Amino acid sequence: MTTAVLITGTSSGIGRATAERLAARADVTVYATARRPETIAGLAEAGARVLALDVTDDASMRAAVRAVEAEHGAVGALVNNAGYGEYGTIEETGLGGVRRQFETNVFGLARMTQLVLPGMRTAGRGRIVNVGSMGGRIVFPAGGYYHASKYAVEALTDALRFEVAPFGIKVSLIEPGLIRTSFGETAAHSLAGSAGSAGPYAALNAAADRQMAASYRNAALSAPPESVAKVIERAVTAGRPRSRYVVTPAARALIHTRRLLGAAAFDAYLRMQFRGA
Template sequence: MQPKTVLITGCSSGIGRATAEAFLDEDWEVYATARNPADIETLGDRGCTIATLDVTEPDDIERVVDRMLDEQGRIDCLVNNAGYAQFGPLEDVPTDAVHDQFDVNVYGPHRLIRAVLPHMRRRREGTIVNVSSVAGRLSFPGGGVYCGSKFALEAMTDALRSEVAEYGIDAVLVEPGPVDTGFTERAEEELSGVERSGAYESFYGVFEDTQAIGGGGLGAVSPERVAEDILNAASSTKPASRVPVGTLARVTVLGRFVPDSLRDRAFGLLDRLR
């Protein structure tokens, strides 16, 4: 039988790299992509097909999808993993930074979905896995822009799931909580670009304290744990629509059922206890 094929974005490190390795271990044909191909050379050495793909560049997407179809004749699974977090109070985050956040976390997956769906519909099978976050179901102070992008991804995936069901295609949201990766380092870089008004120094203090913890913090799961759930979703004949990853993620998503007033008071208490 011809091996199944998967296209994965954001494979330079963390969840993306672990996911590429997990699929490879199960004998899938893996197309591992990243903005900088030098970052994924070792995945190529392991047996992945590597390619340059910036999710904000339509030409990159078209080239990689066309190459995959030419070489394999099929795309069984798309894993939209590429993403980053723009933290900062809403007043302090420039609008250009909000646009950049949505360009990667929302428009990027949308571009890829549009590129692969015509092929999946013709074959009447396929799985689209969108890597979201518990931040896609529960927002928090200083995370409005990032959470907004993940809320949008969740809404689009919910709509997509019903739209493509008649074609035998599954759309799955994987929702990790804290993950032990370099994600927070990238978030810290993005925070350096905000325009600090001086009105929200308590947020920046909390953020710095969180950075000092390191290693993803209490309750963080490994990238390999997330990759396992992504692989299971892609391999299942009837995958769950949402897959919270880890105990903390499963507990945190319940916070959306808490009345807004109570949730706001809890965030205020956490700030005072810092």
């Protein structure tokens, strides 16, 4: 019996790498999704089924889940991957952009989860894999709203894991560090557009932009999306998946440093990283 795996946000980066990796397995039927299906036509050639799905549109989400359930009875595994970063300081970032980010990163994830759970409960099994971030446990300046969305994913995942365990449904959280995808470019673009070059936070924004660019270019600090896809595959297929998977050595080091040394020491680290801001 094959497992039907529904993945959101597969047009690029982690989602695309995950769809390609899982589509190569004989025991998995991958449903790759994106707002514009033409952007993922290549995934059909790799063996995936292609569906339109916009995680900010309820009708679109319902239609995608119905399509999988019509063929398989239930979604076997949901990978909530769709997300992006809206960067800027708390004072200067427009709340319209913040709301759009939460619609994708948090409410879309929550709604997709609500839609697949009835079928999973009836089947008595299922997997939900939420792609969070190391940014759900540590915070960098000029990224507060993005981090808040990922902190929300942490909370939702922890509650969900306990709630659905009696129904045979397993829930895992993936916490990637810096992954070399278009995410960094999107975040830098939103940071550049969040305020004028002469505003009160201009120096901080410039420092954050430099730091972000340098970190994503650094092979020791970042990793390719295939590294995350490999971990997601493990969470989807393992008999006893872990509750959390932190991806990249740098992410593990930062999370443990923040936890062990506390806020004061981490703030001191940030002051060193953002010197001149």
